[in-house]
Amino acid sequence: MTAPHADADPPVLDITGLHVDFDGAPAVRGVDLALRRGEVLGLVGESGSGKSTVALAAMGLLPRTARVRGSVRAGGTELIGAGDRELSRLRGRRMAMVFQDPLSALTPVHRVGDQIAEAVRTHQDVGRVHARRRAVELLDLVGIPDPEHRSRAYPHEFSGGMRQRAMIAMAIANDPDVILADEPTTALDVTVQAQVLEVLRTAQRETGAALLLVSHDLGVIAGMADRVAVMYAGRIVESAPAPELFAAPRMPYTMGLLGAVPRPGSRVLTPVPGAPPELRLLPRGCAFAPRCPLADDTCRTAEPELAGPEEHRTACVKAPEIAARDLAATDVYPVDEPAPVRAVTPRGELPAVLRVEGLTKTFPLLKGAAFGRRVGSVHAVDGVDLDIRRGETLGLVGESGSGKSTTLLEILRLAAPEAGEVEVLGHRTSELTKRQIKALRGSVQIVFQDPMASLDPRQPVGEIVAEPLRAQGADRGAVARRIPELLRLVGLEAAHAARFPHEFSGGQRQRIGIARALAVEPRLLVLDEPVSALDVSVQAGILNLLRRLKDELGLAYLFVSHDLSVVRHIADRVSVMYLGRTVESGAVEEVFARPRHPYTQALLSAVPVPDPVAERSRSRVLLAGDPPSAVLRAEGCGFVGRCPVYAGLGAGDRARCAGERPVGEVACHFPQPRPFPAA
Amino acid sequence: MTITATPPETAAPEAPEPTGRTRVALRRFAASTNAVVGAAALLLLFLLAFGGPYLTHWSHTDIDYSALRQAPSATHWWGTNRIGQDVYAQVLHGLQKSLLIGLLVALFATVLASVVGACAGYFGGWTDRLVTFFIDLLLVFPAFLIIAIVSPRLRDTGWLAFVGLLAVFGWMITARVVRSMTRSLKERDFVRAAELMGVHPLRIIFRHILPNVSSFLIVDATIAVGGAVMSETGLSYFGFGVQPPDVSLGTLIADGSGAAVTYPWMFFFAAGLLVVFVLAVNFLGDGLRDALDPTSGQHRRRRRRKGTTHDRAAR
Numbered sequence: 001m002t003a004p005h006a007d008a009d010p011p012v013l014d015i016t017g018l019h020v021d022f023d024g025a026p027a028v029r030g031v032d033l034a035l036r037r038g039e040v041l042g043l044v045g046e047s048g049s050g051k052s053t054v055a056l057a058a059m060g061l062l063p064r065t066a067r068v069r070g071s072v073r074a075g076g077t078e079l080i081g082a083g084d085r086e087l088s089r090l091r092g093r094r095m096a097m098v099f100q101d102p103l104s105a106l107t108p109v110h111r112v113g114d115q116i117a118e119a120v121r122t123h124q125d126v127g128r129v130h131a132r133r134r135a136v137e138l139l140d141l142v143g144i145p146d147p148e149h150r151s152r153a154y155p156h157e158f159s160g161g162m163r164q165r166a167m168i169a170m171a172i173a174n175d176p177d178v179i180l181a182d183e184p185t186t187a188l189d190v191t192v193q194a195q196v197l198e199v200l201r202t203a204q205r206e207t208g209a210a211l212l213l214v215s216h217d218l219g220v221i222a223g224m225a226d227r228v229a230v231m232y233a234g235r236i237v238e239s240a241p242a243p244e245l246f247a248a249p250r251m252p253y254t255m256g257l258l259g260a261v262p263r264p265g266s267r268v269l270t271p272v273p274g275a276p277p278e279l280r281l282l283p284r285g286c287a288f289a290p291r292c293p294l295a296d297d298t299c300r301t302a303e304p305e306l307a308g309p310e311e312h313r314t315a316c317v318k319a320p321e322i323a324a325r326d327l328a329a330t331d332v333y334p335v336d337e338p339a340p341v342r343a344v345t346p347r348g349e350l351p352a353v354l355r356v357e358g359l360t361k362t363f364p365l366l367k368g369a370a371f372g373r374r375v376g377s378v379h380a381v382d383g384v385d386l387d388i389r390r391g392e393t394l395g396l397v398g399e400s401g402s403g404k405s406t407t408l409l410e411i412l413r414l415a416a417p418e419a420g421e422v423e424v425l426g427h428r429t430s431e432l433t434k435r436q437i438k439a440l441r442g443s444v445q446i447v448f449q450d451p452m453a454s455l456d457p458r459q460p461v462g463e464i465v466a467e468p469l470r471a472q473g474a475d476r477g478a479v480a481r482r483i484p485e486l487l488r489l490v491g492l493e494a495a496h497a498a499r500f501p502h503e504f505s506g507g508q509r510q511r512i513g514i515a516r517a518l519a520v521e522p523r524l525l526v527l528d529e530p531v532s533a534l535d536v537s538v539q540a541g542i543l544n545l546l547r548r549l550k551d552e553l554g555l556a557y558l559f560v561s562h563d564l565s566v567v568r569h570i571a572d573r574v575s576v577m578y579l580g581r582t583v584e585s586g587a588v589e590e591v592f593a594r595p596r597h598p599y600t601q602a603l604l605s606a607v608p609v610p611d612p613v614a615e616r617s618r619s620r621v622l623l624a625g626d627p628p629s630a631v632l633r634a635e636g637c638g639f640v641g642r643c644p645v646y647a648g649l650g651a652g653d654r655a656r657c658a659g660e661r662p663v664g665e666v667a668c669h670f671p672q673p674r675p676f677p678a679a
Numbered sequence: 680m681t682i683t684a685t686p687p688e689t690a691a692p693e694a695p696e697p698t699g700r701t702r703v704a705l706r707r708f709a710a711s712t713n714a715v716v717g718a719a720a721l722l723l724l725f726l727l728a729f730g731g732p733y734l735t736h737w738s739h740t741d742i743d744y745s746a747l748r749q750a751p752s753a754t755h756w757w758g759t760n761r762i763g764q765d766v767y768a769q770v771l772h773g774l775q776k777s778l779l780i781g782l783l784v785a786l787f788a789t790v791l792a793s794v795v796g797a798c799a800g801y802f803g804g805w806t807d808r809l810v811t812f813f814i815d816l817l818l819v820f821p822a823f824l825i826i827a828i829v830s831p832r833l834r835d836t837g838w839l840a841f842v843g844l845l846a847v848f849g850w851m852i853t854a855r856v857v858r859s860m861t862r863s864l865k866e867r868d869f870v871r872a873a874e875l876m877g878v879h880p881l882r883i884i885f886r887h888i889l890p891n892v893s894s895f896l897i898v899d900a901t902i903a904v905g906g907a908v909m910s911e912t913g914l915s916y917f918g919f920g921v922q923p924p925d926v927s928l929g930t931l932i933a934d935g936s937g938a939a940v941t942y943p944w945m946f947f948f949a950a951g952l953l954v955v956f957v958l959a960v961n962f963l964g965d966g967l968r969d970a971l972d973p974t975s976g977q978h979r980r981r982r983r984r985k986g987t988t989h990d991r992a993a994r
Contacts, residue, residue: 266874412875441877454868457974458890460703468876500973533875 010076012177012210013058013095018070020053020234023251025280026397027053029234032306035178035210042225042242043214044257046535048276050234051214055180058089058212059097061515075177091122096171098200100183106155112166113139113151118174135162138169140359141206142199145625157425159626161192165199172203173532179204182214189399189562191623194606197604198622216535217263219565219608222246222602223615230254233287239310242612250312250319252332260540261330262569264592269569270333271541275505286316292316293332350389351426353556354411354444358420359384361403365631379633380406382580383420384524386558388524388573393550395571395588397564397603401627403580404560408526411558414440425523442472445517448530451509455501461487461512462497466520469536487513491545507538511545518549526558530567544571564607568592576600579638580630583667596671598645636660637669645670687920700890706969714966720959724952728774738763739772740924748942757854760934770948776921777908777928778956780842784907787846789900792853793892797884799854800861811858814851822848823914830919841920845907853899860892893971901964905957928953 011034020028028050035041045051056062058072060079072079074094079087099105107115116135120126126134132151139147142165155163159454164184170294171179184200185193197220197523204211206286215221221228222242229239230253238251274291277283285300292299298317306315316322316544322332360383365376381403388394398404411422415431415436423429425443429435445468448454455464465486466479474482484494490511501509510530527546531539547570549555561567567574568588575585576599584597595601602621609615623642628634636658640646645668646657653670662669710716732738735756743755743763751758757767799810826844833840864870864887873883890894912929914920921927928949935946 181695438877440877446872447873448868448872450868453899454872456869456887456891458971459886463700465874467878471876471878473872502974520876531752 009036012075013212014071014073015054015058016071016073018054018057018072020050020057021067023065026234026282027066027279028057029052029452030278031231031236033212033229035212035238037177038208039209040204040211040213040224042228043212043231044216044218044221044228045231046216046257046276046537048279049231051216051231052182053214054231055182055214057097058178058180059091061097062654089123092119092176093174094176095178095180096174096176098164098167098171098179098181098184099394100186102160102167102187103155104186105167106163108155111152111154112158113153116151116166116170116173119170123174134173134426135169138173139166141172142166142169142203143195144169158493160188161196161626162562163206164188164196168196168199168203172207173207175207178208178210178212179207180212180214183216184213185220186215186217187536190564190606191399191602192626193220193608194620194622196239197608200224217608218246218258218396218536218610219615220474222610222612223608225612228577230257233282234279235313235315236306236387237288237304237560237675244312246610246612248323248326250314250322251288251316251328252294252310252322253288254331255322255327255332258610260537261332262540262543262565263610264565264568268330268335269540269543270329270335271544272333272537273541275507275538276535281500284654285678287399293334294322316318341592347389347392350391352387352423353390353392353425354388354558356384356386356407356411356420357422359386359407359410359422360419361406362418376631377633378630379580380630382633382638383411383582383631384577384580385582385585386575388556388558389525391550391554393559393571395567395574396558396560396577397562397567397574398577399562399603401579401630402577403630404577405528406580407577408446408528408558408560411548412444412526413444414444421437438472442520443523445520445524446523446526446528447510447513447517447530451506451513452501454513455509455516457501460498460500460506464512465497466500468516472520482519486519487512489518489549490515491541499532505538506534507541510542512535514542514545514549521553522555524556524558526560528560529562530559532561539566564592564604565609568671576603579627579634581638581667585665594673596666596673597668598643598672599639602642602644634658637662637667639668643674694880703973704970706819707973708966711785711966711969713962716971717959717962717966719965720955724774724778724956724959728771728778731771732768732863735765735767736911737768739764739768739926741765742770748945750942750946761938761942763770766944766948769931770928772954773926773928773931774951774952774956776838776926776954777911780838780845780911780927781908781956783842783891784845784849784911785900785903787842787935788850788903788907789853789896790919791846792850792899793857793889793896794884795850796854797861797888797892799881800858801865801888803865807858811855814854817848818851820848826914827917827919830914830964838921838925841911844958845910849903849907849910853896853903856895856899860895861888864888864891894968897968897971901961906959908953908957928956928974 001547013030013035015033018031019026031054033041043051043054053062057068060082062068070078070080074090077090079090106112113132113135116138120131120134136147136151139151144150144162158166181200183197188196201224212324213221213224225242227239228242228245228252229236232253238245238249238254245254246258249258253272253645255268260272261435262269277287277290285302286295288301288304299376302317304317306313308314308319336573357379359401361381362377362379364374365378367373367375377455384392384403384407384667396404396407410417414424414429414432420495421428424440427440432440462483465483469479469482471625482495487494487496492508492515501512504512531542534542543566548558550557559567559571571588573586574588574591576583576597578599584591584600586597591600592604595604602623605618621644625642634640642658646654648655649670657669660669741764743759743765746755746759747763748761748857749755749759755765759765795810799807826848829844830841870883870887873887908929911920911927912933915927915930916933921930931949932946932953935949939946975985
């Protein structure tokens with residue numbers, strides 16, 4: 001837990017005064033880091049803060065255009081300015097890297113086992129057979145089932161989680177002193193993320209290496225890191241042991257970052273106003289000053305150095321004041337009060353906005369190019385039930401491939417579903433006329449995940465926002481009046497209408513997407529992962545905006561997300577999907593406090609909590625393997641292959657699970673309420 | 680910047696009229712030097728081609744038997760050719776033909792290609808299969824032969840029919856590219872968003888798909904202008920297309936190329952104007968592309984300029 005002491009042994013990786021420039025634009029502006037054996041250092045920051053550049057600089061992997069100054073010493077060898085031959089000798093042996101995207105990090109044309117064996121043979125003088133054997137051992141160590149057989153597979157035959165395991169195996173092949181992991185789990189689902197983090201932990205323990213974990217996910221950092229360094233605008237602004245940093249941050253940026261993460265118990269989020277500065281145009285003084293509510297003239301004149309006791313250093317002139325007054329994020333940042341609880345109408349009396357029963361959608365698997373022959377079906381959605389009442393938010397949760405997006409598109413198509421029933425605002429979609437469909441399109445709108453992809457790059461914002469109005473046949477005058485109104489509603493300025501999407505930051509783009517969806521005054525807003533492409537501090541602003549809009553306009557939301565803490569924060573009810581089926585649904589508090597389906601339990605326990613103490617003490621349900629393919633439709637429960645409950649059942653009960661399809665609010669034959677130290 | 684939780688009560692004093700895409704594009708077009716130079720050069724070429732012949736009393740068919748292969752002089756401004764025709768009159772007449780043929784063929788072919796390609800890519804299914812089949816069919820036709828066979832029969836309808844023929848055989852590859860670009864655009868969220876809002880498919884094609892492939896279309900069209908002039912030359916050389924006594928830049932260049940070293944005026948005036956023409960179209964296309972693509976060129980330049988001023992301020 002506690003960092004090993006400074007004088008005990010020399011650092012295995014020592015970065016001092018690291019500066020990196022790309023074409024004259026600074027990316028890293030003076031970073032000092034030291035890693036000692038067996039230590040895990042978490043490097044946190046939002047996109048563009050320079051955290052990945054630090055990791056790449058430490059490996060000597062920056063492109064030639066980068067200008068690097070300062071010193072990076074690995075076990076006494078200086079890396080900056082070292083030749084290619086020198087670096088190749090160190091890379092892989094003394095220090096190894098695990099990349100974010102395991103698919104592009106493995107060569108697609110070589111077998112996984114051979115690639116690991118190659119890593120072994122590059123640095124050790126061993127024979128081919130021995131190296132192969134070592135590769136199999138390593139694959140076994142990182143938890144790949146049947147490693148002998150799987151080592152002969154190609155990367156595309158591995159799932160994302162398995163590929164990342166293989167990358168870790170390759171990284172530890174030569175017992176490195178330092179492992180650099182750059183967002184190692186960002187591309188993975190939560191349950192798989194939990195597995196991979198566990199493997200990373202094992203790997204680090206087995207090799208005794210130091211681990212530099214770069215991540216934007218404060219939950220992951222809380223669970224893994226001994227010490228945490230927070231980066232902002234190319235500099236470290238705060239560094240402290242993990243428990244202390246999470247419990248008592250001293251720098252306003254860290255406070256905002258921590259306050260912006262939704263977590264159980266806190267109903268208010270503190271978004272950090274503004275966007276990270278462009279590093280070319282840094283203001284004089286503290287880089288965070290323009291966004292900092294505590295900033296005064298001293299902050300704006302000179303950039304503060306990282307100072308304070310060795311254990312807890314901050315680059316902020318306000319740090320002593322914050323420490324003395326014991327300020328919390330909610331004291332520093334302005335928060336809007338959550339709206340008073342409305343007069344509670346019993347749920348049953350509210351009119352239904354959306355009702356979905358037994359929705360099914362299959363895609364044909366075709367063979368042959370021109371005249372495809374159907375050889376099978378992908379059961380993307382296979383029995384989904386949803387129910388949203390007026391003014392309600394339903395969180396739809398599931399891992400990738402669980403059929404969330406297909407469900408949304410099936411609903412929004414407003415056509416007769418393959419099977420089951422969809423009822424929007426009391427109209428069955430199977431019985432709609434063309435005219436009714438057109439009218440209903442105005443009442444149901446969607447906000448997409450990626451705010452850049454969902455806005456036409458060639459249209460000015462004003463036209464983007466006006467599009468649904470025009471589609472509904474609004475006249476010119478009404479459209480012109482409505483645009484500034486809408487932009488102001490989502491916290492933008494009316495003058496922004498003439499600009500193009502690329503001139504906005506990610507959060508602002510998402511606001512434009514929301515403004516477009518609100519243009520025709522819909523009753524139901526479908527939000528498809530609306531915040532997962534955004535940084536935490538910006539995400540909080542969007543969540544607050546959605547909450548306010550819902551209260552003001554009486555909207556109902558269908559909020560799809562893989563991020564359970566976000567769902568818990570914003571939703572009233574939650575519905576969990578697995579393999580195209582709804583496995584559990586109910587009120588948010590109920591489901592999160594007492595999940596009854598084993599999958600929900602595993603999902604909840606896999607979500608990292610940004611609180612080191614809670615994160616390390618809670619019990620986990622680790623699921624084995626990956627979600628099965630949707631091509632093979634399970635006769636009974638789809639979860640049997642990974643179910644921890646099923647594993648402990650007798651033969652008779654097992655037959656029931658495998659053969660009979662569970663139904664009801666909790667789609668499980670053996671639901672076990674289990675209190676959870678919830679996510 | 681404006682990530683406030685509540686909308687600012689103090690709204691902007693007066694909301695400026697939201698500018699439409701066309702107006703924005705026009706403004707950007709006017710601001711780009713390339714575009715203005717290209718457009719001006721093209722305009723001057725048109726003026727020269729259609730106004731220039733009135734400045735001399737020679738017409739392109741007149742033959743001055745007293746001046747064969749004469750160098751430029753006061754009577755024959757750009758000299759004469761080997762049978763005593765005035766090169767100035769001939770080149771300008773040829774320029775008329777080449778300007779019209781080049782621009783019209785490029786325009787027709789690009790419009791046809793973009794509409795057909797975008798429809799095939801967007802609607803998919805049987806529309807796509809039929810259109811692709813038809814395109815492939817046209818591609819395997821020997822276009823040169825067919826034009827050679829058909830054009831003598833269309834002699835009476837004149838050069839417009841010739842333009843049509845060149846366009847009909849020049850759009851297929853562009854259409855295939857547009858089709859595949861459309862297929863990838865169709866998967867983008869903004870197209871899906873428009874579909875879910877109930878926007879009419881043709882409207883989606885014209886408002887979302889085509890503007891997003893416009894960069895390609897413009898580059899392709901500028902190349903097609905040069906290509907059309909060249910294929911017209913080739914056909915005319917073999918006796919199809921523009922026939923004597925009518926002339927085009929292509930036929931003039933073909934005639935004069937043998938004399939380029941000995942009697943340069945027979946070749947270089949025609950060739951020079953062709954180069955100017957193609958260059959002007961390229962400049963215009965560049966400017967048009969920048970004007971229609973909000974993320975291109977200018978923006979980057981502006982940012983760099985901002986960066987340098989900041990650096991200066993910092994020092």
